[in-house]
Amino acid sequence: MDEYHFNEPEPLINLIKALKRLPGIGIRSARRIAYHLMQYDLDGAGFLSKSLSDAVASLRHCVxxxxxxxxxxxxxxxxxFRDKRLLCIVENPSDQNSVESSHGYKGLYYVLMGRVSPLDGVGPKELNFQKIFDRVHAGNVEEVIIATGFTAEGETTAQFLIDMFSSANIKTSRLARGVPAGSELEYIDAGTIAWALIDRKIIN
Ligand SMILES: [Zn+2]
Incomplete structure (x- = not known):
């Protein structure tokens, strides 16, 4: 409890704790944001609070x-207007946004909402690979484009997907290596992604 001050009321401590959960936000930044909102921007705090609870209540996953x-x-x-013969598999919604920004892709997507990470206990089962497989079979998908990141975990995920689709004789491709190794898709510029899509490598 040392990181909290004795004169900080509990609601303020809870707010700091909540903000500290955000990626890249440590205790100092969390405290700075909490004080800023409460001291200078109560309207902003109300807007943040409402948007957050609305998002939690109304967002769901597309079937x-x-x-x-x-x-x-x-x-x-x-x-x-989407080409239903192409299915691009990405790790996260932010990666889907990156592929969209490249304006080089007009097919459909599947968002894994994660990636295979054995150390964290996340495997094909946890990511529901069966659902992706069923999705590919149910639609008229002619090519699956694997656009997971070029990090170690992204590559592992890609390999699992490649194995799954190649054993079912489904045409599978992987984004070309214009994308630097170790990269998360969301940090790559749109032009590079557009080229990586055009140059994508057919694996199976
Ligand atoms: Zn959808």
Missing amino acids: SCNGFSETELCFTCASD
């Missing part, structure tokens, strides 16, 4: 792509 959606089928999956 088709597993991405975030307000409705059963997300905007992308429901669109008539």
